[in-house]
Amino acid sequence: MSMKIGEEPFHARVKSGIDNSFMRGAVAGAQERLHARRLKAAAELGNWEEWRALGEEIRQHTLANLDFYLFQLSENVAKRGGHVFFAQTAEEASQYILDVAMEKQAKKIVKSKSMVTEEIQLNAVLEKAGCEVIETDLGEYILQMDDHDPPSHIVAPALHKNKEQIRDVFRQKLAYDKTEKPEELALHARQTLRREYLSADIGITGCNFAIAESGSITLVTNEGNADLVTALPKTQITVMGMERIVPTFAEMEVLVSLLTRSAVGQKLTSYITVLTGPRHLEEVDGPEEFHLVIVDNGRSNILGTEFQPVLQCIRCAACVNVCPVYRHIGGHSYGSIYSGPIGAVLSPLLGGYDDYKELPYASTLCAACTEACPVKIPLHELLHKHRQVIVEQEGRAPISEKLAMKAFGLGAASTTFYKLGSKMAPSVLNPFTTNERISKGPGPLKAWTAIREFPAPEKERFRDWFHHRKKAGDQP
Amino acid sequence: MKVTLFITCLVDLFHTNVGKSTVELLERLGCEVEFPDAQTCCGQPAYNSGYVKEAKEAMKHMIRTFEHAEYIVAPSGSCATMFKEYPQIFRGDREWEAKAKALAAKTYELTQFLVEVLKVENVGAKLQGKATYHTSCHMTRLLGVKEAPFKLLKHVEGLEMVPLPNAHTCCGFGGTFSVKMGDISEQMVDEKIQHIEETEADYLIAADCGCLMNIKGRIERAQKPIQVMHIAEVLNRHE
Structure with missing residues (x-):
């Protein structure tokens, strides 16, 4: 074994x-x-x-x-x-x-x-x-x-x-x-x-x-x-x-x-x-x-790297016992004898990303693990650190994700792009919208709407409402 | 008191009513509310996915946008937490670390601001029915705001609050987790909804639009008779 x-x-x-x-x-x-x-x-x-x-x-x-x-x-x-x-x-x-x-x-x-x-x-x-x-x-x-x-x-x-x-x-x-x-x-x-x-x-x-x-x-x-x-x-x-x-x-x-x-x-x-x-x-x-x-x-x-805190572990499994992901998938899903949040941090370090690259993503970063750890290992931060390594050093992220994140970076760092994108969103998504909801979304929304409804973007964004209201002078 | 609103991209684009309620509530409590139009997103979607370089560009933009503010208030525990984490993200950066610290120091989640700064617990809200509250993970564990929403909800006239079983458990949103790990996310949100149903509440209330979008989207898909509300919407009901 x-x-x-x-x-x-x-x-x-x-x-x-x-x-x-x-x-x-x-x-x-x-x-x-x-x-x-x-x-x-x-x-x-x-x-x-x-x-x-x-x-x-x-x-x-x-x-x-x-x-x-x-x-x-x-x-x-x-x-x-x-x-x-x-x-x-x-x-x-x-x-x-x-x-x-x-x-x-x-x-x-x-x-x-x-x-x-x-x-x-x-x-x-x-x-x-x-x-x-x-x-x-x-x-x-x-x-x-x-x-x-x-x-x-x-x-x-x-x-x-x-x-x-x-x-x-x-x-x-x-x-x-x-x-x-x-x-x-x-x-x-x-x-x-x-x-x-x-x-x-x-x-x-x-x-x-x-x-x-x-x-x-x-x-x-x-x-x-x-x-x-x-x-x-x-x-x-x-x-x-x-x-x-x-x-x-x-x-x-x-x-x-x-x-x-x-x-x-x-x-x-x-x-x-x-x-x-x-x-x-x-x-x-x-x-x-x-x-x-x-x-x-x-x-x-691992010593001397940003992952060193994982070596603080005393193998109590408190993180495993509070993990909502472990709760639904069980230990064997991790594919490693070390399961749960500690396993998701440790397995890629000891066993490499080839076998364990998915594990750092099997977390909502809810931090229940970090809160439970008796020796204060910042487990959710280390999971995040793995993601950063996978994207920036290992170059293992899918192309579609890279493009989406590049676009996000541009949009979020520029008011002009952000406003343009958000203004266009309702009309882009209009063909998929019924009763202000999207039940079968295109592209990146597909995975979301496989499980849940997605709200249609509002025709009047909050910022539009705020400015109209200010102009109309109904602000006290 | 002058309040600078960090409305968050989810509210700006998908939950306008949460934004309106936040403005009206703050104004009713005597605040002067301003909205810097340059604001976009706190960068969390990219940051949490490991795209730190892209996220930092968004973060710098937000730091510049809110530089002049005295109090920054956001109707989201998770997005406020992101602002609070900026100093750690820019640690060692001679140009941006100090600015990030200044931004973090004046950032508040909405209920935190009401209880800690304005020192109000009774905002004069009224809502008939039974409600339960979802404590979002980033707000409680990372921002450390645990009591404020309950203090405020306790004073809402006509509202009976019932405890949510396993309240400490994540709803399964987790940003891109909700689509990357959809199969696991589905199990998590279903368990959350099962616990909500056990309370027999009419309303599910929370202070984060990410969690609400996830829970509400699943409730709507399953056609369950539970109304999902942001806490700002509840606190703004005063007719």
Whole structure:
């Protein structure tokens, strides 16, 4: 599985999304629950805007000094006996992990949830080499059992599935014979997964925040699966995007609070796991060997550009949960494992415009995402920035649009052109007008009137009315 | 008080009545209203589509046109927001940044001007019936005008205001989004209309002609019995 999901063109994906009424019901329901819970959890703090400002400051400071903190982190991991590998590309990252797996002659690998391992196509690489890879996050596990259905949400990957669908997957793949009750489904998955942890050779995790001062990694979960993935197998490999780092425990605490409140409306999740290197003599559990893989894969190209704020992201999905576009098209329509507003900004940066040029336009620029972001990423501004790059640097805009915008520029910058154009509009559109409405418009109006009525231009423009009135002297 | 009207291109060309209502309302409240004839469009259609160079030409034209104004008032949250964003767009431009800042500082959305500058909440308007209000995204999130329309509507005699479910959600207009992503826009506006219908309101009121054009156009296509009004038209009903 790669960052890219599916080969269909954008509008075909959108159509399948819109036609999937079950998915849309599930997404709308989840958005409303999560929205209400997030607002409540934020309000509890009493000074949410100050928390957001602090979160932004921490992330900006860290990114501005990323080289320093990455060095500090790697030194501290090494001091505790861990191995650090900096991977410039996705291939380098998965190759390193594959090498470790081969060296350990690993047959079974358990994983806790990690978006960056999806991004580097890790499971496919390991499976190709003959390893059995088992996802232990319940959502990811369901998707894996369902023939590697891709995630549709960065926090709740199986958001698009209902319990009946999950029951059917379990029946087909796991010899499950009970009902669609969530408790029964979860219990079954738990029992199955327990056996896997105990017999796994390697545990692989993602990383919510690495802590530079101690060389620790932090994992935030509700299921506790990350604890088992890191406690039982002899070898642990943690994969992190190079920006997922904080200077000290103090900043980690602030960001975890912002993360859990924004992602699921909780003060804290059930488990916040902090791990520092391999097991030491005095410790009773933990891996014998620890590897930290720090993935660049295009991130350092974003540093120092106008898009740098996107690296502030802490992957809470608050933007996804308020996005009215995501609400109707679902995660798979984005064609990337990163969906919603953050995905629409990040995917073209990491995956290129060839695959993702439509995403920046899949937004009304309503700014709900920007308002929700706990670390104040100006998401709608970055979407706009992409459009500017697509038009002005990439030259990918359609000719008709370019001409229309050129004409607009001329008309709006000159009173004479504007007046002339607006005066002509009623007669130009007259053949299409009935009862002061246009139901089947020509040219650029066609797409509008496919869905809605368009008002006929007024015969007397406002400016004409104003001047006639002034001349007539009926102004008080 | 002298008010310089930034009427917006949508009102000038398609919604004359919103403009008339704005003038009459402001005059009734004692303002002297002027209309600089050179004004065109704030540049948002080009700007939001990524054509910043083209948009900047329009913006410069508007800055020049409104240079002399004391208070600029627009019957649109979105277009007023665009004026407010000019300084950021011209950041670092030695000639235009200061001018853009001066323009932004004196720009107000209509209801914001009434409540914050004129300090009126009861404009003596009358309208019989039940209404709900669509909070447009740019006006609430970017301009930060959240309360003013509700304060004004509360005092409209005969009007019962009912809350709109999911009021914070965009109606699906988004400028060129409405045609570029028509399939998604359709779903969004339909959900908005469904929520409006749930309120059983006679009137849908909003302060932005973009959103109103989208919602009204879809309501008309579906032949629903809901009247769509700009807030200036509501506040100007005083017979």
